[in-house]
Amino acid sequence: MPLPVRAIQITELSGPRSALAEADVPEPEPSHPMTPGGGVVVEVHAAGVSFPELLQTRGEYQLKPPLPFVPGSEVGGVVRSAPEGAAVSEGDRVSAFCMLGGFAEVAVAPEFFAFPLSGELDFAQGAGLILNYHTAYFALKLRGRLGDGESVLVHGAAGGVGTAALQVAKGLGARTIAVVSTDEKEQVAREAGADEVVRSDGPWKDEAKEWSDGGVDVVVDPVGGDRFTDSLRSLAEGGRCVVVGFTGGSIPEVRVNRLLLNNVEVVGAGWGAYVMSKPDVNREIGAEIGRLVDEGFVRPIVGARFPLEGAADALELLDSRGATGKVVLDVR
Numbered sequence: 001m002p003l004p005v006r007a008i009q010i011t012e013l014s015g016p017r018s019a020l021a022e023a024d025v026p027e028p029e030p031s032h033p034m035t036p037g038g039g040v041v042v043e044v045h046a047a048g049v050s051f052p053e054l055l056q057t058r059g060e061y062q063l064k065p066p067l068p069f070v071p072g073s074e075v076g077g078v079v080r081s082a083p084e085g086a087a088v089s090e091g092d093r094v095s096a097f098c099m100l101g102g103f104a105e106v107a108v109a110p111e112f113f114a115f116p117l118s119g120e121l122d123f124a125q126g127a128g129l130i131l132n133y134h135t136a137y138f139a140l141k142l143r144g145r146l147g148d149g150e151s152v153l154v155h156g157a158a159g160g161v162g163t164a165a166l167q168v169a170k171g172l173g174a175r176t177i178a179v180v181s182t183d184e185k186e187q188v189a190r191e192a193g194a195d196e197v198v199r200s201d202g203p204w205k206d207e208a209k210e211w212s213d214g215g216v217d218v219v220v221d222p223v224g225g226d227r228f229t230d231s232l233r234s235l236a237e238g239g240r241c242v243v244v245g246f247t248g249g250s251i252p253e254v255r256v257n258r259l260l261l262n263n264v265e266v267v268g269a270g271w272g273a274y275v276m277s278k279p280d281v282n283r284e285i286g287a288e289i290g291r292l293v294d295e296g297f298v299r300p301i302v303g304a305r306f307p308l309e310g311a312a313d314a315l316e317l318l319d320s321r322g323a324t325g326k327v328v329l330d331v332r
C-alpha cells in the first residue's frame with residue numbers, strides 16, 4: 001500500500017480563504033488523465049501558484065473537477081518514475097506541468113509536459129517555468145509573430161506572465177517597454193530586463209509611442225479592461241495586440257474600425273487549449289525555453305514563498321494584486 005501524501009484540497013467553491021483544507025491523500029498512480037496509463041511521477045519540492053488556482057477556489061475556471069480535488073498546475077521537483085521514451089528519468093530534476101494535483105508532496109504530469117530542469121535554476125524557479133514562459137513564448141512568437149528587432153509593450157509586467165514575457169521577448173531579440181502600477185513593481189520589471197518602464201496610471205500610451213518612434217509592434221495584454229483601446233492606439237502600423245488574460249476584471253470590446261484605420265490586429269493567445277492535444281508543440285516550446293535558459297535570458301523571478309499550508313495566503317496575494325513574479329509553495 002503506498003503511503004498517503006500531504007496535500008491541499010479545494011473542498012468548496014467559496015474563495016481562497018475558506019475553500020482550502022489540508023488533507024492526506026493517496027499517493028497518485030503513474031497515470032495522468034491526458035495520458036491514461038502513463039505519466040511522470042514527481043516528488044514535489046516547489047509548487048507554482050497561479051491565477052487558475054485562484055479562479056478554481058470560486059468555481060470560475062473552465063476546468064471544474066468534482067470536489068474535493070487537489071489544485072496546482074505546475075511543480076519543480078525530482079522524478080520518481082517516468083515512462084519509456086520520456087525526456088526525463090528517475091532522479092532527474094524536473095519542471096513539470098500537471099494541470100491539477102501540484103499542491104501535494106507527489107504529483108503526476110504527462111510525459112510531454114515534463115522537462116529537465118537546468119542546474120542554473122532552483123526548484124522554485126522550476127515551478128514557474130511552464131505556465132508563464134510557455135504562454136509568453138506562445139503569445140509572442142506563435143501568435144504575435146514577433147520578429148528580431150521589433151518592440152514589445154507588456155502590461156502587468158511585474159506579474160508572472162509579465163516578467164516571463166519581458167525575458168522571452170528579450171531572448172527573441174526584441175526591445176521591451178513595461179507597464180506597471182507601483183514603484184515596487186517597477187523594480188521587478190527592471191529586474192526582468194525591461195528596457196523602459198511606465199506607469200499604468202500615467203500617460204503610458206504616449207510614452208510608448210515616443211519610446212518606439214511612433215508605435216510598438218506587439219502588445220502582450222494579460223490585464224484587459226479599460227486600457228485596451230489605448231493598447232490599440234499604441235500600436236505601429238501592422239502591430240499586433242495579443243490578448244492573454246483579464247486580471248483587470250473586465251473583458252474589453254473592440255470597435256473594429258480602429259483595426260481597419262490603423263492596419264492593426266487583435267490576436268487571441270489561449271496557450272492551454274491550444275497545446276493540450278499537441279505533444280510536439282509542447283516539446284518544441286520546451287526546447288525553445290530550454291535554449292533561452294541556457295543562453296541566460298530566462299530566469300524566473302520568484303516573489304513571495306509560502307509553506308504548503310500557506311496556500312490560502314498565496315492565493316489571496318494574487319487576488320489582492322500584491323504578487324510580483326512567481327508565487328511559490330515550498331512543499332519540502
Ligand SMILES: NC(=O)c1ccc[n+]([C@@H]2O[C@H](COP(=O)([O-])OP(=O)(O)OC[C@H]3O[C@@H](n4cnc5c(N)ncnc54)[C@H](OP(=O)(O)O)[C@@H]3O)[C@@H](O)[C@H]2O)c1
Nearest residue numbers: 051156159160161180181222244245246247248269270271
Ligand atoms: N492565455 C493563456 O494561455 C494564459 C496563460 C497563463 C495565464 N493567463 C492569464 O494571464 C493573467 C495574468 O496571470 P499572472 O500569473 O501573470 O498574474 P499576476 O502575476 O497576478 O499578474 C497580473 C498583473 O495584472 C495586473 N492587474 C491589473 N489589475 C489587476 C487586478 N484587479 N487584480 C490583479 N491584478 C491586476 C497587475 O499588475 P499592475 O498592478 O502592475 O497593473 C498584476 O501584476 C491571468 O488572467 C491568467 O489567467 C493566461
